[in-house]
Amino acid sequence: MDTSVIDLPAPVAARLRRPGWRDPRLLAGIAMVAASVLLGSWVVRTAQATVPVYVSRAALVPGDRLEVSDLSVVDVRLGTVNLDHYLRADEPLADAVVVRVVGRGELVPASAVGDAPDLDLRPVSVTLERAPSQDVTEGAQVDLWFTPTPRSDEPSGASEPRQLAADLVVAEVSTQDSAFSVGGGTQVQVLVPSAHLPDILAALAADGTLDVVPVPGTGG
Numbered sequence: 001m002d003t004s005v006i007d008l009p010a011p012v013a014a015r016l017r018r019p020g021w022r023d024p025r026l027l028a029g030i031a032m033v034a035a036s037v038l039l040g041s042w043v044v045r046t047a048q049a050t051v052p053v054y055v056s057r058a059a060l061v062p063g064d065r066l067e068v069s070d071l072s073v074v075d076v077r078l079g080t081v082n083l084d085h086y087l088r089a090d091e092p093l094a095d096a097v098v099v100r101v102v103g104r105g106e107l108v109p110a111s112a113v114g115d116a117p118d119l120d121l122r123p124v125s126v127t128l129e130r131a132p133s134q135d136v137t138e139g140a141q142v143d144l145w146f147t148p149t150p151r152s153d154e155p156s157g158a159s160e161p162r163q164l165a166a167d168l169v170v171a172e173v174s175t176q177d178s179a180f181s182v183g184g185g186t187q188v189q190v191l192v193p194s195a196h197l198p199d200i201l202a203a204l205a206a207d208g209t210l211d212v213v214p215v216p217g218t219g220g
Helices: 024-048 194-205
Strands: 050-056 071-077 121-128 141-148 162-175 186-193 208-214
Touching (some): 121 194, 121 208, 162 194, 186 194, 194 208
Antiparallel strands (some): 050 071, 141 208, 162 186
C-alpha cells in the first residue's frame, strides 16, 4: 500500500506596517499630547497670575474720603478670592467716601465705598468724665449712655442711666493732656444717625454724665 505525503506550504508571518503620518490613530495621539501640554501650561500660568488690590493702611470709618495715601497695594492670586468684591489697584480710584468700617490691613470691599449724600451719619464729639475702655478705638462700635445728675426735687429713679443709641461707630479718639483743659480728659467722636441727633444733642446740653460702652469684638 503506497502512502503519499503532501507537503503543505509553511505559514508566512504577517508583517506589521509602520503607521504613516496620515494614520488617524497617530494624529489623534499627537493631538491629545499637545492638548495636555497646553492645558498644563495654562493651569500653571493661571495659578501664578496675580491682580493688585487695595488694602487699608489704618482703620477706615464711614465718612472718610477715600485717598490713595490711606491705602496699600497687595498682589492677590487669581482664584483665591472673588476680585469683583474688592477695589482693584489697576483701575481708577473713584472719588467716593467710606460707608462702612474697613479694618486695618483689610482688603477694601467695593461695597464699603459709596457717595457722600447717601451717608446718613453725622459726627458728634462726646467729652467723657471717666476714662473709656481700651477697646474704644477708631472703627469700634459703642453704645452711648447718659446718666442725669440727681436733683432733690426729682422723683426716685429719674436719674437712672439710659441708653441714647447703640452700635455707633467711633470715628476718632483724642486725649486732652493739657492742665487747662475743661471737662474730661478724653473726647470720643461718634457717628450718629440723623434720627438720634435730637436726643443726643439734648443730653450733651443737660447736666449729667455720658459714657461710651464698647461692643465686644469690634475694638482694636
